Amino acid sequence: MNILDKLVEDKRKIIYNRIYKIPTSFPYKEKDYFFNTLAKNRFNIIAEVKPSSPVKGTLLSLSISEILRIYDMAEEISAISILTAESFSASLVNLQLARKITKKPLLQKDFILIPEQIYEGRLLGADAILLIARILMEEELESLYRLIIKLDMEPIIEIYDERDLEKVLKLNPRIVMINNRDLSSFKVDIKNTIRLLSYIPKDILVISASGIKDKEDIKILYEHGVRAVLVGESIVTSENPKEKIKELFEGCGLKSVE
Numbered sequence: 001m002n003i004l005d006k007l008v009e010d011k012r013k014i015i016y017n018r019i020y021k022i023p024t025s026f027p028y029k030e031k032d033y034f035f036n037t038l039a040k041n042r043f044n045i046i047a048e049v050k051p052s053s054p055v056k057g058t059l060l061s062l063s064i065s066e067i068l069r070i071y072d073m074a075e076e077i078s079a080i081s082i083l084t085a086e087s088f089s090a091s092l093v094n095l096q097l098a099r100k101i102t103k104k105p106l107l108q109k110d111f112i113l114i115p116e117q118i119y120e121g122r123l124l125g126a127d128a129i130l131l132i133a134r135i136l137m138e139e140e141l142e143s144l145y146r147l148i149i150k151l152d153m154e155p156i157i158e159i160y161d162e163r164d165l166e167k168v169l170k171l172n173p174r175i176v177m178i179n180n181r182d183l184s185s186f187k188v189d190i191k192n193t194i195r196l197l198s199y200i201p202k203d204i205l206v207i208s209a210s211g212i213k214d215k216e217d218i219k220i221l222y223e224h225g226v227r228a229v230l231v232g233e234s235i236v237t238s239e240n241p242k243e244k245i246k247e248l249f250e251g252c253g254l255k256s257v258e
Contacts, residue, residue: 004183007054007087008135011111014086020116023123026151034105034128034154035174037078038205038228043252046107046207047071047245048081048232049098052089055186060236064094065101070241072102075257076249079105081230082126092124099125107156107230111135118147128154128175133164134183145171156207160192165199176200177230181210190217194224218251 001009038044049067051060060067071077082098083090098106108126112118113135121129129148131141141157148155157168158177168176178193188211200206208221209230221229231248238244249257 002184003054003186004134007085007183008111008113010087011085012113015114015117020120022116022119026122027125029122029127029152031152032154034079034107034156035205037105038175038207040078042078042227042257043222043249043254044078044207044228045076045245045248046079046081046228046230047074047077047235048083048109048230049090049094050083050088050232050236051094053233054087056233058089059233062236062241064097067236067241068098068101070245072104074242074245076245077104078228079107079127081107081109081232083232084108084110084121092120095121095124095126112144113140115144115147118144118151118153122151122153126153128156130156130158130177132158132183133167134158134160138167138170141167142171145173158209159196162196162199165196169201173204175205175207177207177209179209180212190221193221193226197224197226212248215247215249215251218248219253222252 052058071080082095084092084095105127107128108121109130112131131144145155156175156177157173158179159165160179178196180190180192181188190211193208207228207230208226212229212231213234235241235244
């Protein structure tokens with residue numbers, strides 16, 4: 001059993017030991033908020049609240065609220081990714097807290113396997129929800145994808161290779177996230193984004209995620225046409241997250257965020 005299989009198995013146990021209540025109503029949400037924010041003519045950094053890693057252990061030394069306030073105030077940050085998976089020392093409380101602190105678009109990242117998780121994310125303030133292509137059958141992926149749209153959120157489908165991409169393109173997504181980390185082994189290579197870009201239609205907004213350490217990585221991705229990145233570990237482990245965010249943005253070479 002590889003790392004991803006173990007993480008998904010652990011999540012299934014948590015899910016099936018819970019009792020979910022499907023809400024009958026939800027708070028108002030601006031339709032297409034996440035997509036419209038990233039579709040602006042700018043370079044987008046999605047900053048992640050990542051408390052720990054299943055491989056590296058504790059990463060974040062600040063409190064969740066402290067890092068959220070830094071992200072909220074940083075003009076270089078377009079949106080915020082909130083891990084809610086227990087295997088990353090996270091929970092839905094983090095999503096709830098983020099919604100109270102910031103008005104920026106929120107992406108919920110977890111191992112989403114059943115519709116009830118999506119209803120829960122919507123209720124707690126998610127504007128977008130991640131679906132991992134590799135862990136879902138095609139029918140499951142499509143069903144969850146359609147539900148996210150129905151609830152006025154943006155489905156962000158994560159891929160790692162061509163097989164994932166083939167599954168995803170059938171849904172005509174507006175956004176695809178390329179994970180540079182092989183979740184089976186946790187090995188990282190940002191060249192994975194560059195390799196897959198040529199297979200993705202130009203009208204799909206691509207987010208590159210994982211392994212982005214510094215402005216040189218950003219520069220490489222930007223020069224290959226990437227206009228959105230998701231960065232967590234290199235920010236939360238930095239001695240000065242505010243300066244790290246500025247340094248990362250410098251990699252795109254733009255003088256201002258707009």
